[in-house]
Amino acid sequence: xxxxxxxxxxxxxxxxxxxxxxxxxxxxxxxxxxxxxxxxxxxxxxxxxxxxxxxxxxxxxxxxxxxxxxxxxxxxxxxxxxxxxxxxxxxxxxxxxxxxxxxxxxxxxxxxxxxxxxxxxxxxxxxxxxxxxxxxxxxxxxxxxxxxxxxxxxx
Amino acid sequence: xxxxxxxxxxxxxxxxxxxxxxxxxxxxxxxxxxxxxxxxxxxxxxxxxxxxxxxxxxxxxxxxxxxxxxxxxxxxxxxxxxxxxxxxxxxxxxxxxxxxxxxxxxxxxxxxxxxxxxxxxxxxxxxxxxxxxxxxxxxxxxxxxxxxxxxxxxxxxxxxxxxxxxxxxxxxxxxxxxxxxxxxxxxxxxxxxxxxxxxxxxxxxxxxxxxxxxxxxxxxxxxxxxxxxxxxxxxxxxxxxxxxxxxxxxxxxxxxxxxxxxxxxxxxxxxxxxxxxxxxxxxx
Numbered sequence: 001x002x003x004x005x006x007x008x009x010x011x012x013x014x015x016x017x018x019x020x021x022x023x024x025x026x027x028x029x030x031x032x033x034x035x036x037x038x039x040x041x042x043x044x045x046x047x048x049x050x051x052x053x054x055x056x057x058x059x060x061x062x063x064x065x066x067x068x069x070x071x072x073x074x075x076x077x078x079x080x081x082x083x084x085x086x087x088x089x090x091x092x093x094x095x096x097x098x099x100x101x102x103x104x105x106x107x108x109x110x111x112x113x114x115x116x117x118x119x120x121x122x123x124x125x126x127x128x129x130x131x132x133x134x135x136x137x138x139x140x141x142x143x144x145x146x147x148x149x150x151x152x153x154x155x
Numbered sequence: 156x157x158x159x160x161x162x163x164x165x166x167x168x169x170x171x172x173x174x175x176x177x178x179x180x181x182x183x184x185x186x187x188x189x190x191x192x193x194x195x196x197x198x199x200x201x202x203x204x205x206x207x208x209x210x211x212x213x214x215x216x217x218x219x220x221x222x223x224x225x226x227x228x229x230x231x232x233x234x235x236x237x238x239x240x241x242x243x244x245x246x247x248x249x250x251x252x253x254x255x256x257x258x259x260x261x262x263x264x265x266x267x268x269x270x271x272x273x274x275x276x277x278x279x280x281x282x283x284x285x286x287x288x289x290x291x292x293x294x295x296x297x298x299x300x301x302x303x304x305x306x307x308x309x310x311x312x313x314x315x316x317x318x319x320x321x322x323x324x325x326x327x328x329x330x331x332x333x334x335x336x337x338x339x340x341x342x343x344x345x346x347x348x349x350x351x352x353x354x355x356x357x358x359x360x361x362x363x364x365x366x367x368x369x370x371x372x373x374x375x376x377x378x379x380x381x382x383x384x385x386x387x388x389x390x391x392x393x394x395x396x397x398x399x400x401x402x403x404x405x406x407x408x409x410x411x412x413x414x415x416x417x418x419x420x421x422x423x424x425x426x427x428x429x430x431x432x433x434x435x436x437x438x439x
Contacts (some may be wrong), residue, residue, distance in 0.1 A: 009335050014234070017250055018197060018198060018199045018200050019188055019190045019195075019196065021190070021191060021201065040188070040191035040192065041188040041191065042184055042187075042188065042248065042249070042251065042252055043336065045249065045251060048251055054228075054254045054255075055250055055251050055254055056251050056254055056255050057184075057251045057255075057433070059187065059191060060182075060183050060184045060188070060251075060252075060255060061183055061187070061255070062180055062183055062187060062190075062200055062202065063200050064160065064202055065180070065183065065204050067160065097269040108250070108251075108297075111250075126250075126335070127250055129249045129250070129333075129334075129335030129336050130248065130250055130251045130252060130335070130336055131247020131249075
């Protein structure tokens with residue numbers, strides 16, 4: 001079926017089978033491979049994107065449900081020479097090891113800071129409960145969120 | 156036709172009747188897992204997420220009615236006057252899941268571990284169903300027939316849930332391996348009705364469906380001092396209540412926990428729930 005959706009500000013039209021997930025649409029049809037495909041059951045948060053401004057797992061949204069809606073992915077947050085505050089903070093804090101979970105974390109943290117610019121440790125842990133990292137042990141990720149919050153406060 | 160996206164309930168019911176092969180999808184947080192793992196290969200989907208009238212709620216004539224499409228994120232943020240419901244909603248999955256998952260989806264999936272279901276059972280709620288043939292309502296235990304089995308007819312959609320609003324404290328609690336993102340090993344929801352002088356206790360994840368614990372309920376109702384809310388709950392009452400609650404469970408051993416552990420968890424959770432209710436009455 002034909003789906004027209006606005007992804008990172010650009011209207012895109014694609015033809016996909018009915019049960020295709022939004023994640024497959026983004027990665028395989030649009031070449032936006034920043035959102036990672038890992039658990040495919042909403043456990044890991046590696047495919048976190050915004051659908052109409054709400055944080056969702058792209059693997060659990062049917063592509064048809066994005067028809068006529070707006071999607072924002074990690075690719076929209078920053079570029080290699082102009083990183084997003086959250087990406088800068090992850091680098092500065094050493095919150096990245098293998099990096100596979102990082103795009104999902106960056107999106108989830110950006111979402112948190114839009115709603116709660118100075119989150120407590122508890123708020124951070126609750127907001128990131130749906131993102132799994134098997135390398136870092138989370139402590140540097142929490143540090144990165146505080147760094148990003150301070151950076152956001154300075155600018 | 157491989158995708159149906161109605162924007163009104165009437166259109167959705169027409170589409171459901173005309174395309175019985177189309178699988179209804181709302182939040183998709185259960186359905187898409189089955190699709191991603193190849194357990195379900197639908198040729199077409201009936202997308203209910205655009206039906207605005209399914210995601211509303213209202214209090215009317217002493218009852219709360221919640222549309223099937225209400226997400227757990229909205230329930231948690233907007234329905235604070237119903238603590239057991241909000242506590243259950245907050246334990247569903249992760250923020251990403253709660254932004255999509257709906258109370259109607261919890262009913263459609265009909266997992267014994269569905270977090271909203273013990274709350275619905277403790278409130279004595281009804282499930283509202285509709286089709287082009289008309290509307291009907293089933294009590295929660297007439298709708299939930301077994302693990303992943305419901306009374307939903309082929310041409311029906313779940314429209315919402317409704318229960319009478321009662322006076323009195325209540326809670327929801329569950330046991331799992333983490334504080335988040337966890338499927339319940341055991342859960343309980345307790346609700347006091349101070350006017351009818353009833354205690355209601357529902358158990359999740361410890362039987363083929365959510366169940367109530369009628370003997371424990373009657374025992375606690377007889378043991379509580381309904382006149383003097385200051386009087387503390389005798390310890391023996393709490394411990395017997397826990398035992399009777401555990402006796403109402405018929406759990407199995409599975410990957411998440413053993414039957415014996417589940418019975419023990421119900422015993423502990425039920426005692427805590429009763430103690431919280433007694434404390435809330437004193438504080439009220």
